[in-house]
Amino acid sequence: MPLTRKDALVFTGVLSEALPYIQKFAGKVLVVKYGGNAMTDDTLQDSFARDMVLLKTVGIHPVVVHGGGPQIGDLLKRLNIESEFVNGMRVTTEETMDVVEMVLGGLVNKQIVNLINQNGGRAAGVTGKDGATIRAKRMKVRKMSPDLQSSEIIDIGHVGEVEHIDPSLINLMLENDIIPVVAPIGVGKDGTSYNINADLVAGKLAESMQAEKLILLTNISGVQDKAGNVLTGLSTEEVDALIADGTIYGGMLPKIACALDAVKAGVHSAHIIDGRVAHATLLEVFSNEGVGTLISNDRGDAPA
Numbered sequence: 001m002p003l004t005r006k007d008a009l010v011f012t013g014v015l016s017e018a019l020p021y022i023q024k025f026a027g028k029v030l031v032v033k034y035g036g037n038a039m040t041d042d043t044l045q046d047s048f049a050r051d052m053v054l055l056k057t058v059g060i061h062p063v064v065v066h067g068g069g070p071q072i073g074d075l076l077k078r079l080n081i082e083s084e085f086v087n088g089m090r091v092t093t094e095e096t097m098d099v100v101e102m103v104l105g106g107l108v109n110k111q112i113v114n115l116i117n118q119n120g121g122r123a124a125g126v127t128g129k130d131g132a133t134i135r136a137k138r139m140k141v142r143k144m145s146p147d148l149q150s151s152e153i154i155d156i157g158h159v160g161e162v163e164h165i166d167p168s169l170i171n172l173m174l175e176n177d178i179i180p181v182v183a184p185i186g187v188g189k190d191g192t193s194y195n196i197n198a199d200l201v202a203g204k205l206a207e208s209m210q211a212e213k214l215i216l217l218t219n220i221s222g223v224q225d226k227a228g229n230v231l232t233g234l235s236t237e238e239v240d241a242l243i244a245d246g247t248i249y250g251g252m253l254p255k256i257a258c259a260l261d262a263v264k265a266g267v268h269s270a271h272i273i274d275g276r277v278a279h280a281t282l283l284e285v286f287s288n289e290g291v292g293t294l295i296s297n298d299r300g301d302a303p304a
């Protein structure tokens with residue numbers, strides 16, 4: 001449908017306002033983590049894919065890291081395999097690892113690649129095994145006793161933490177104008193597969209590529225306090241206190257940890273934003289209207 005003159009004026013105004021942001025971020029890398037829970041709605045999936053294509057079209061380089069927790073959970077349920085989480089990490093037996101690899105490296109990865117391609121982009125998918133991009137090692141997890149008086153290190157199987165990232169394959173894709181779509185599976189020195197929380201992979205990838213931004217799209221409006229207010233500009237000390245009093249728990253734990261780590265390691269800013277809002281990424285990158293939790297160094301985020 002053609003735009004009315006009024007709509008066209010609003011539209012051109014918006015485009016013009018985006019110009020300084022486009023100029024500021026052209027040529028820069030944005031690592032965008034697309035969360036499993038924000039992936040479940042068809043319209044939103046489309047809007048996400050269009051955002052990635054638009055960023056690429058204006059010369060910004062998105063690198064997508066995806067999750068797929070709910071999708072793994074669905075298949076495990078259909079296969080009658082029990083699954084539990086400790087500190088936001090899925091306990092991963094050998095049998096579970098096979099399912100994780102099938103769902104993340106197969107189904108979910110190709111679905112996102114396909115969506116981006118359908119929207120006019122050129123995407124290609126890899127897991128951390130391809131090009132030995134994500135070298136991982138077994139994660140040690142400390143579990144608190146229910147009375148919070150003691151803790152013990154427990155084994156949660158094939159759950160990995162990132163030991164090293166080799167971004168050369170991803171850089172090769174960027175040089176060829178391909179949008180990389182990365183599944184969070186790592187490989188050990190001995191070839192063992194590791195299931196890695198997607199937020200952690202996104203954070204480490206952003207660090208290793210010295211990305212301009214780390215954007216974590218999720219299913220909530222940001223990090224909230226107990227009253228439901230969105231918190232922004234959090235320091236490490238504030239986050240520690242929010243974890244200690246139980247305000248931050250579960251799936252938000254790896255998100256906030258990797259956001260803080262990434263910014264400390266040179267990524268300009270980390271954004272935990274609401275993936276349930278259409279075009280959330282564009283709103284965050286191209287305007288001051290970004291909503292959610294922003295953690296940044298002191299350089300300021302708006303264009304000069």
Ligand SMILES: Nc1ncnc2c1ncn2[C@@H]1O[C@H](COP(=O)(O)OP(=O)(O)O)[C@@H](O)[C@H]1O
Nearest residue numbers: 035036037218219220223224247248249251252
């Ligand atoms: N302080 C907090 N603020 C917001 N969400 C929180 C907080 N603490 C825990 N959460 C939980 O973390 C969830 C986001 O993590 P997760 O479900 O793993 O998302 P994703 O699938 O996007 O990775 C929220 O839906 C919420 O239930």
Ligand SMILES: CC(=O)N[C@@H](CCC(=O)OP(=O)(O)O)C(=O)O
Nearest residue numbers: 036067068069089090196197198
């Ligand atoms: C170790 C661990 O928990 N891995 C995650 C990997 C997928 C993921 O991180 O998905 P979301 O981003 O959708 O939560 C899992 O098995 O669910």
